[in-house]
Amino acid sequence: NAGVTQTPKFQVLKTGQSMTLQCAQDMNHEYMSWYRQDPGMGLRLIHYSVGAGITDQGEVPNGYNVSRSTTEDFPLRLLSAAPSQTSVYFCASSYSASGAYEQYFGPGTRLTVT
Amino acid sequence: DQQVKQNSPSLSVQEGRISILNCDYTNSMFDYFLWYKKYPAEGPTFLISISSIKDKNEDGRFTVFLNKSAKHLSLHIVPSQPGDSAVYFCAASAYNAGKSTFGDGTTLTVKP
Numbered sequence: 001n002a003g004v005t006q007t008p009k010f011q012v013l014k015t016g017q018s019m020t021l022q023c024a025q026d027m028n029h030e031y032m033s034w035y036r037q038d039p040g041m042g043l044r045l046i047h048y049s050v051g052a053g054i055t056d057q058g059e060v061p062n063g064y065n066v067s068r069s070t071t072e073d074f075p076l077r078l079l080s081a082a083p084s085q086t087s088v089y090f091c092a093s094s095y096s097a098s099g100a101y102e103q104y105f106g107p108g109t110r111l112t113v114t
Numbered sequence: 115d116q117q118v119k120q121n122s123p124s125l126s127v128q129e130g131r132i133s134i135l136n137c138d139y140t141n142s143m144f145d146y147f148l149w150y151k152k153y154p155a156e157g158p159t160f161l162i163s164i165s166s167i168k169d170k171n172e173d174g175r176f177t178v179f180l181n182k183s184a185k186h187l188s189l190h191i192v193p194s195q196p197g198d199s200a201v202y203f204c205a206a207s208a209y210n211a212g213k214s215t216f217g218d219g220t221t222l223t224v225k226p
Binding site for chain 1: 118120123156158159207212213219
């Protein structure tokens with residue numbers, strides 16, 4: 001199993017550009033989520049999904065869109081990049097949304113917006 | 115309002131000694147508490163968890179203690195090893211809420 005994969009590893013965008021961060025998991029996990037981590041801070045939840053076709057907002061959803069058309073994939077779209085979105089982005093998956101199960105994280109995408 | 119707090123940004127201990135990492139929470143609806151470990155340039159990895167119906171869970175060198183009345187949990191690492199040097203995140207979630215709330219992390223340095 002590859003686990004949770006994220007592409008790209010690094011990305012530099014100009015203000016106003018859009019892009020999609022890819023996330024895929026091969027563990028047949030029901031639950032997937034996107035977090036951002038800023039320096040000296042914890043992980044803040046952007047969006048999450050409890051199953052294919054179902055998504056919901058986390059703590060910091062503004063400026064981001066998600067969709068979950070398959071169990072495996074959960075892409076994160078930046079609509080119009082802003083310098084405040086410079087961060088490290090982590091995708092995670094879990095067996096269920098119950099909270100009792102650990103999340104498996106991808107290696108992260110380091111995004112810089114200039 | 116931060117619902118999960120790790121008040122110590124860093125901790126340094128000598129190899130072989132005990133490391134104690136602390137976490138406080140404010141939301142009494144949390145049912146599960148998990149600890150994750152993160153090395154630089156990698157994603158977090160799960161370490162150990164505890165449900166709110168227990169007060170202790172042990173896995174090898176790692177033990178998590180939960181004090182519900184104080185809304186406090188702690189992670190004990192005994193004995194500490196240099197490979198334990200990493201950032202440790204405390205996370206909490208309510209049953210079926212679909213979201214976990216993370217603390218800001220504590221950077222543990224274990225000196226040889």
